[in-house]
Amino acid sequence: MISFFRSFFQSKIGLAISFIFLALIAVAFAASDVTGGATFGGVSSESVAEIDGDGIGTAEFSSTVSNAFNQFRQQNPQLDMAAFEAQGGIDSILEQMVGSYAASAFGQSIGLGASKRLVDSEIAGIQAFKGADGRFDETLFRNALAQQGLTEARVRLDIERGLLSDQLMIPATFGSKMASQMALPYAGLILEGREGNIAFVPSAAFAPKTAPSEAQLQSFFSRNGARYRIPERRVLRYATFITDRFRDQVKVTDAEIAALYKTRSAEFAATEKRDLEQLIVPTEAAAKAIAAKINGGASMAAAAKDAGLAPVDLGLRSKEELTRDASPAVANAVFAAASGKVATPAKSALGWHVVRIDSISAIAGRSLAQVRATLENEIAQEKLRQTVADFTANLEDRIADGASLADIAKDEKLTLEVSPELLANGQSPSRPDFAPIGAYQAMLPVAFGLEEDAGPQLVEVQQGKEFAIFEVQDIKRAAPPPLASIRERVARDWALAQGLSSAKKLADSIAKSSRTSADLAKAVTGAKVPLPGIEQIATNRQTIMQQQGRVPPPVALLFSMAEGTTKVLEGPNRTGWFIVHLSKINRGDASKVPELLQATRTQLGQVVADEYGQQLMAAMKATTNVKRNPAAIKRVKDQLTGRTREN
Structure with missing residues (x-):
């Protein structure tokens, strides 16, 4: 980090x-x-x-x-x-x-x-x-x-x-920037390949056969407590509620429906819409010329192509929509023309419009009875949103005034629940099968940003549908768990730690005598304890870079060694020791890959x-x-x- x-x-x-x-x-x-x-x-x-x-x-x-x-x-x-x-x-x-x-x-x-x-x-x-x-x-x-x-x-x-x-x-x-000749050796490293061998001496081969004493185990646990440290955990107490609980409070009157219908009368009135194709040109002369071609029998597409343009299909438009999107003059001309004809060219802020009317659709008006259900639902939804907004605002005011979560839950008849101990990512060390779904996804980001004495918090779980009110009931500071709860794991680690030093001695001995791949194979075969087989490695830096940090440590070590050398590297979690021998380096020539050379220059320029x-x-x-x-x-x-x- x-x-x-x-x-x-x-x-x-x-x-x-x-x-x-x-x-x-x-x-x-x-x-x-x-x-x-x-x-x-x-x-x-x-x-x-x-x-x-x-x-x-x-x-x-x-x-x-x-x-x-x-x-x-x-x-x-x-x-x-x-x-x-x-x-x-x-x-x-x-x-x-x-x-x-x-x-x-x-x-x-x-x-x-x-x-x-x-x-x-x-x-x-x-x-x-x-x-x-x-x-x-x-x-x-x-x-x-x-x-x-x-x-x-x-x-x-x-x-x-x-x-x-x-x-x-x-x-x-x-x-x-960095000069090409200075960047060339670095770019060549990216093309470089390496060949070698990796052997492994496991700590388990030297681990004690008897269990540790209580004193040995406690001492080891005390010295290595950071290895078992559990990040900070928090326990949440919370209650959720959905907005459907307020539906019974929402009443819609006939007068409200009638008033909304009157307000939107233009929307429900009978209207005419026209299916339109359009071209826009800069001058009136050009517009009239194109309109004449179309009225003379040419298609809209052909006339537009001759002018180096392409027509735009506007779809069905009402006069009000065309007035808004173009201009009153364009709308008046279009709605004065007959179906299948080109309207008289008219001007807007964008230029002169050439519009062809493909068809005319008459849309009947809708009565109050026909749209009543739709309007009633719209009013009900708006009232419900306002009721929820008022309720949540009231909750926030009560929280700000010092109301406790228990009091709020009692007054609003909400059921309080308690979470297990949770990490910031929602996982529970005590309950591996726990899934932080639903309200937890909304609560956790807030919960782990709160101080110990913070009051209840209100969060939205599903927009406009569900809310949660919660508090941090307990904070467990980052610390190792009790030894008793991980005794077997600590005992295994203790055994590996005891075997690690003996494994290191053998690994150092093998490395010291391994000047070649053959020497390494001979030393591994003749070891006093059975060892895993030797792994042959042949790879290059480009492959390593593509693995984006997922490179095994002994392979990474291979690229920081001199040819013909052997090094020892500790394995993860004290599992043993790797013996890494580099037998050959295959040099790369970046002068033949100009793209790579340029990219390397750019990166090194940033380093400079x-x-x-x-x-x-x-x-x-x-x-x-x-x-x-x-x-x-x-x-x-x-x-x-x-x-x-x-x-």
Whole structure:
């Protein structure tokens, strides 16, 4: 996971946007209603770092980390803050923030700036602050700031800092290229093939035959608890309700039906529709010439082809529709012509219309009695939607006023249910057969973003049909399960661990004596314990790359060895040791594959750009006075990961 953080922030794209990302992340998440306020309980307002006297406060740091964590968690729902911290995520965010401050300070020192108008445009461009008309909505912006506990000045300063950094990093990394001759050896590596042999020494061959003692097992479990760690689990208590429960409350009167019929009388009145074909040309002369050809016996398609055009079939259109889509003049001309004729050319904003009337259909009007059922159903559906909206709004108001889930369920006669312990992906460690269907698909994404003391939540399960109201009843922090529940598994792992060291000695001995494939075969055959057969390997880098990370580790090792060498590699889960011998390297010539050479140049150009960006960032940090506060950083980490609660 940490490789993902680093690869993103060090990539060409990542370097260009990471500063804006850090500047806007709090605002973006505030607008998305993601918890992570600017206040930070339990930690003072001291700075975790100072850059030329400009401090990164603990509150700012913690909120940025929390919001970044939530974004990464969307890609890996089982990620928890402790794992995020252990894999370097928090440190990576801090370094990016320090870099942003340092770049901003350096930019200001050389006269760069970001105007108020530029900052305004960045704020206005955030999708979350746009209203229904697609324009910036200041009310949404103010509400988001208030909800997140941010000030406009703070947000503007963060955006300005990001823009300054952007002005430095983008020119430094944009358009980097590598010469063909420099890229040629790297492109040749992609065509390279390798041949070798892989043997395996299993730990099980040396595992103790007797069971471990209680002390041995407990000691092994204590040292290796992280291997058995179960991610954070949550227990949900919830109730669901469907909107059909409100149907009895919906009554439709004759007066309402009559009123709706009157409002839409034009829709139900008798009307005439015409099946039309159309051409649009720029001048009246051209339109009249084409119309004359058609009226003279030419087909619409032939006349259009002669003009370098193609007719468009408009289908059945009423006069009102044609007026709306073209112009009153076009509609009047079309509805004045007879069936099978071309209407007198008329003009719209698009040009001159040549329209042929293929047929005329008279549509009879519909009486109130004929459409009564349809109108009644429409009114009932609209009333039902409004009833549901009023009910859910009332529920949200009651929740905001502190009503408990139990009280709401009692008042509304809802049946409460309790889920098993669930991971963020919906799986249940205690119930492997559990399927997170129905309401769980709506509740889980929300449930794993809530704090311990969060109140009940209302979610929509099926749009307009089903809702769920729930709360997080219990949170089981990530931890190993009780030893008793996985005793057999731990005992097997202990046995493999004991055999692993003896297997390593044999594997090292075989590797030391195996200078050729024949030597390896002889050593494996003569081993003091029976070993699996040797696997012959012949593959190339293109095949490896196509497997997209699913390459067995010993095969991957084959491509990082010198020809004629033998290496030892530990197998997964302490199962034993691989002995890998590389017998031959088949070199590739990329000069004969220009497409590959060009693609390699492009990729290496991105690597060069990354290096330019990293070097520039290091230089900007060196020109500023950066002081980190390890004690404050530790307090933030402890608070975010829950270590203060555990202690």
